[in-house]
Structure formats: structure tokens, C-alpha cells
Amino acid sequence: MSVRQSSTPSPEIPCLLWNDKQVATAIGITVKKVQALARGGLLPGFKVGRNWQFDPDALRSWVKRNGASKEA
Numbered sequence: 001m002s003v004r005q006s007s008t009p010s011p012e013i014p015c016l017l018w019n020d021k022q023v024a025t026a027i028g029i030t031v032k033k034v035q036a037l038a039r040g041g042l043l044p045g046f047k048v049g050r051n052w053q054f055d056p057d058a059l060r061s062w063v064k065r066n067g068a069s070k071e072a
Contacts, residue, residue, distance in 0.1 A: 016055075017053040017054060017055060017056075018053070018054045018055075018056055018059070019051060019052065019053065019054070020034045020035055020038070020045075020051075020052040020054075022054075023043075023045075023052075023054050023059060026059070027059070027063060034052070035052060038052050038054070043059075043062060044058040044059065044061075044062055
């Protein structure tokens with residue numbers, strides 16, 4: 001039996017974390033910049049395997065404190 005992964009969350013299961021592409025779109029910077037900021041500890045995130053994961057609430061707080069345009 002194969003498990004199919006969907007990029008859209010199920011209506012029953014909320015999307016608790018964002019990936020680097022979702023963050024880049026949300027704050028208007030490139031995926032590479034998101035990864036570099038997270039790797040440097042400047043953007044709140046963590047890795048699960050090879051993938052960066054971000055808490056949307058922590059990102060909202062980060063944007064309010066730092067502003068997305070300052071880091072772009």
C-alpha cells in the first residue's frame with residue numbers, strides 16, 4: 001500500500017507547520033534566503049530530515065519584530 005502525500009492539507013487536519021516555500025511566499029523573499037536565515041538562526045525554524053519547518057505563529061512574531069523587507 002502506498003501513501004500519497006498531498007500539498008494541500010486535509011480539512012480535518014490543520015496545517016500546523018509551514019515549509020520553506022510557503023514561508024518564502026508569505027514574507028516575500030526567496031526560498032534560498034529563507035533557508036539561509038533559518039540556518040543562521042535569524043529565522044525561527046528547524047529541520048526535519050532535509051526539510052525546513054516553521055511555526056506560522058513564530059514567523060508572524062518574527063515579521064512584527066524584524067519586518068520582512070529588512071532581511072530581503
